[in-house]
Amino acid sequence: MSSKTILAGLLALILSCMPALAGGDGGGSRDSGTSAGGGQRSGLSSKATRTVVTTLTRGFDRCGTLPQVYKFDCFRHTYKLAAQQLSGNQAYAEAHKALVLVxxxxxxxxxxxxxxAQKPKRKGLNLYRAVKPAAVPQIKRQAETAMKQAETILLRSPASKQEHYTRIAQAVNSNKVLLRSALLPGAMIRLAWSLLKTAVPA
Incomplete structure (x- = not known):
């Protein structure tokens, strides 16, 4: 069992105990396209995979500092950026589909x-819109379902892509676990963020 799986399970255990608190190149594809970063390259690469994984993990880290009602627009932007990094590279077609789904x-x-009633909130160079507080539980469920579907797409990819797609799936899973922890007290959220960030390979 990987350290990532163990940490995800640990966080799930923490959540269940608190009910009162409300990559070297591999799999060389010859499909043409544009790699993450915008260069005219094709095929699977550690650089492209690492770029997407970093975008997903750091993006959720940044979003975690926003008030809850603004987090979901920030999550949306994170997945949009990650998907754009794979756009045009057919070796990552399934991964692109999974990220666009979310x-x-x-x-x-x-x-x-x-x-x-809420003005957009700026974080860095971006403005994020607020959702209605009453809609937060529903949006969380919808996002979690989409992330599960994205994981399934990634983990069912051809064997030649598994090394890269598994790393992206791990990042999506980390996002999903952190999404579940969104209602925890601030200290627990920071703990979850720290544990899951260190579990995703650089």
């Missing part, structure tokens, strides 16, 4: 539940 789910959920 992005589209969050885009629709945020759009349908925008809170006009």
């Amino acid at each position: 992005e589209d789910t969050l885009t629709a959920a945020v759009k349908q539940n925008l809170d006009p």
Whole structure:
């Protein structure tokens, strides 16, 4: 059992005990396309995989510092950026599909539940929109379902892609576990973030 699986299980245990608190190159594909980073390259590569994994993990880290109602638009932006990094590289076609699935789910959920009473909040160079507080549980469920579906797509990829796709699936799983912890007290959220960040390979 990998350290990632152990840590994810540990966090799940923490959550269940608190009910009162509410990559070297590999698998060389010859498909043409654009790699992460925008260069005219094709095929699977450690650099492209690492870029996407870093975007997903650091993106959720950054989103975690926002008030809860703004997190989902930030999560949406994170998956949009990660998907863009794989766009055009056919070796990552299934991974791109998986990330777009999560992005589209969050885009629709945020759009349908925008809170006009709250002004957008800036984080770095981006502005994030707030959703209605009452909609948070529903959006979390929708996002978690999309992430599970994305994991399934990634883990069912051809054997030649598994080394790279498994790493992306691990990052999505980390996001999913952190999403479940969103209602925990601040100290527990920071602990979860720290544990899962260190579990994803650089």
